[in-house]
Amino acid sequence: MRPVDELVARSRRLGADPRNTNYAGGNTSAAGVAEDPVTGGPVELLWVKGSGGDLGTLTEAGLAVLRLDRLRALVDVYPGVDREDEMVAAFDYCLHGRGGAAPSIDTAMHGLVAAPHVDHLHPDAGIALATAADGPALTKECFGDRVLWVPWRRPGFQLGLDIAAVHRDNPQAIGVILGGHGITAWGATSQECEANSLEIIRTATEFLAARGRAEPFGTVVHEPLPQPERHAAAAALAPLLRGLASTDRAQVGHYTDTPEVLDFVARAALDRLAALGTSCPDHFLRTKVRPLVLPAGGGTPEQIRDLHAAYREQYAAYYRRHATPDSPAMRGADPAIVLVPGVGMFSFGADKQTARVAGEFYVNAINVMRGAEAVSTYAPIPESEKFRIEYWALEEAKLARRPAPRPLASRVALVTGGGSGIGRAIALRLAAEGACVVVADRSFESAVAVAAEIGNRDVAVPVDVDVTSEEAIKAALDAAVLAFGGVDLVVNNAGLSISKPLLETTAADWDLQHDVMARGSFLVAREAARVMIEQGMGGDIVYIASKNAVFAGPNNVAYGATKADQAHQVRLLAAELGGHGIRVNGVNPDGVVRGSGIFASGWGAQRAAVYGVPESELGAFYAQRTILKREVLPSHVANAVFALVGGDLSHTTGLHVPVDAGVAAAFLR
Known part of the structure; x- marks a missing residue:
């Protein structure tokens, strides 16, 4: 089997299970030898999931294809972490042929690690360890020296170098926990790499279950409403919330009342944890830096409007605290996630899929917080680091590549x-x-x-x-x-x-x-x-x-x-x-005869009788009596x-x- 075929199959298996990674989260790669169409000789290539794709639905067209020799040669011209964003443009000079999909920011991680197969995933259990206050010690307790800790670093070329160094210096290791972020695993074969990824996820899950305390979110302070009342309350709240969430630009909404959500919004720790926000970059890019939390049941319309106004001011203050002269303009200050004790969660996005996925990511974040709180204290990456990613020039460029919305988008x-x-x-x-x-x-x-x-x-x-x-x-x-x-x-x-x-x-x-x-x-x-x-x-x-x-x-x-x-x-x-x-x-x-439900249900026969024409000719009859003679x-x-x-x-x-x-x-x- 071709390396690319093994890679696509492995990616789809990993991406099909939400315990392994979230929608459009993570990336996988395979290195192998192919024939250079110019020289006819062998050339070593890297196939890696491109920017914006989803592992669970990945196809070969979603892979970026790069020459490994050129990609690894970038180490010699790397200008340092302060200028590492420049390396993304350099990936274009490493593409093989037409290059396939656009390379993602994580391409360096895959190309610089000296293993033929690499997986980078965002499992809830792995991120729980990655966001625990004593994550390094817990990682050692959980994995020994089989999985090592890499401190938080924004995705990019330097993070690739950091992981490559761990792989080089620790031949016994099968992967790493990335502080605040996720996991990376590797293997000599595609099967070994997948097995190592699953071992890390399974071991972390079992560790959290065995080591964790019961009720990590504290006592229940707001019981969920019974389902009929809950859905009635959600239906009453949704239009007002959607209108407020669309203050800057029109949004579509999604409502979630899964057990994980209802339990989280019912607990004493809700306000504290919600204020800390999410940690994994894939999470907060979709959920925003933190959610809007409403009173139990939603509160009055006046309370909701006041809380929304306060949220917008807090978000604007967050932007002002961290923006630099070259930061992109503030994209919008409305919440993407609204939590309502007793009712559930509302999520918002430019379309339904974006809104639904934002909600799914916040459920991932709830699972992460539960795991971290069960064994330690949830400690996400600093707010300043979240801003560096949310308003990253590279993220802005990705947004600019999106196709123009259709005329009725968000309606x-x-x-x-x-x-x-x-x-x-x-x-x-x-x-x-x-x-x-x-x-x-x-x-x-x-x-x-x-x-x-x-x-x-x-x-x-x-x-x-x-x-x-x-x-x-x-x-x-x-x-x-x-x-x-x-x-x-x-x-x-x-x-x-x-x-x-x-x-x-x-x-x-x-x-x-x-x-x-x-x-x-x-x-x-x-x-x-x-x-x-x-x-x-x-x-x-x-x-x-x-x-x-x-x-x-x-x-x-x-x-x-x-x-x-x-x-x-x-x-x-x-x-x-x-x-x-x-x-x-x-x-x-x-005279809409063809395809008309009314005409097919008897009206056509009745009108044909009135005009004295066969029913099969009624459409043509109507057309001939018009000025344009068209049906x-x-x-x-x-x-x-x-x-x-x-x-x-x-x-x-x-x-x-x-x-x-x-x-x-x-x-x-």
């Missing part, structure tokens, strides 16, 4: 009737433009199918909702805020139609259509507006009305009347909600929705956009 959309037809097309389009989407439908199976079509739960979740039920709508909005922190964009699309002459239209026909569309849209808009107002981030409400809202056709009194009701709701709510930055607009489609598809309606909410029409509200290929009788006046 959360809820689409009613999203399980089929026009709603499905709208949900797919909004997700394609970067939104997180809540697919709401009375057919939960259909909602599940569309959400799965969009992607995983970081981008779409299904909810079961009957829009005639106030309780069901409230539950759907609660599900949305628990999934993504809030709601920014609501599309009132749920609908049905019954085509009958006036004398055959029953009161039940009338009530059903008005309950679903007129009343349902009102209820959805009302509950969504509550969330948007609480967030304080503005928002969009879009009604999928109809050409029939303004066009008078035969055998259509109930449907036309309820669509006219929806159309006027747009105007009324635009006037009322504009002061909160909430825009309300509508789309008036016509309207669900995707065309979705295009109009995106045009209204995508950012270019930021000053437009109360508008109805016709999507009917041109029906003169339905022109708006």
Whole structure:
């Protein structure tokens, strides 16, 4: 097997187990000989996980490929620790061929250690020893001379030299504990390296369990709320917290109430440990230097706003304490982690995955603190060192390499009737433009199918909702805020139609259509507006009305009347909600036959009978009566929705956009 194949397989095994390392944390490498395509002779290469990749999903494309002779020759030109950042640019001159992925800051660690295979990981048990106040002594007690202690040093070329020296001078050693940071292991073969990594993690875990004291976080002072009350409290808190966390830039939220979190926020040591912050660079780069801690249950909105304002000032003071003239500008002072005794944890990020991963990293940090407190006292790296990494020029450069966000990035959309037809097309389009989407439908199976079509739960979740039920709508909005922190964009699309002459239209026909569309849209808009107002981030409400809202056709009194009701709701709510930055607009489609749930459920047959054409030709019939002679598809309606909410029409509200290929009788006046 090629060294690169062994490396990818080993990396995936290690990365698949969260006990070994966190998402996108750590890196692995393999050295081996390949044929130089220029000389035809052998060349010794290093394959190492590139910057920003994840071990659990690593592929060969995620590896940087460097010539070992050139990489190790950098030792001779190393200008010293004060200028070690210059060495990162030098890695580019060591690349082999196109070089693969961008080399990470840890490349020196892998290239300078004289072992063919090296793993650098962030296991909770290893970091617990690395952050214990008497970490060096505990490491010796735990491992003897098989695993050695390396004092904290910021990742870089000098840390690679330090680890290489330990490997050179201690032939019996299989790895090191990196103070405040993690572990590094090595081996002559890929199998030996992996076994050594797992031995370090297993030995540290067993040591903490055997040596540690019970209840390292102290006594319980705040019991968790029962789950129904806990989730109700979280749903009530989430919009306000998301709005505050988005003071500097819009964020998506994630809620966690795992046993580890609930136990940590319940204990007496919460305030002390939370104030110390996380230690491993991978942790605090995502969780910020420390979390915001709220009173039990969350407190009042006024208390929350005051605590948020104090957090922002404390963060700004942290920046001022450590910034130098060449430091990057402060990126934002809002918390990434909010801890609420009795309720759980909220985490925030530019998208759902980033928010979720931030929460996962803080759970890692909780495990680290528990281990360190069980055998010693938790002592993370100094605040000044955290700042040096958080505002590292190299970290700033990594952020600058990120692709530009899509138009709806960080926005959360809820689409009613999203399980089929026009709603499905709208949900797919909004997700394609970067939104997180809540697919709401009375057919939960259909909602599940569309959400799965969009992607995983970081981008779409299904909810079961009957829009005639106030309780069901409230539950759907609660599900949305628990999934993504809030709601920014609501599309009132749920609908049905019954085509009958006036004398055959029953009161039940009338009530059903008005309950679903007129009343349902009102209820959805009302509950969504509550969330948007609480967030304080503005928002969009879009009604999928109809050409029939303004066009008078035969055998259509109930449907036309309820669509006219929806159309006027747009105007009324635009006037009322504009002061909160909430825009309300509508789309008036016509003749959407192909892919339409309404037409497929009987409306198509009824309208075909009215016009005296075969149902299979109804779409073409509608097209021929339009000015443009074009058939309207669900995707065309979705295009109009995106045009209204995508950012270019930021000053437009109360508008109805016709999507009917041109029906003169339905022109708006």
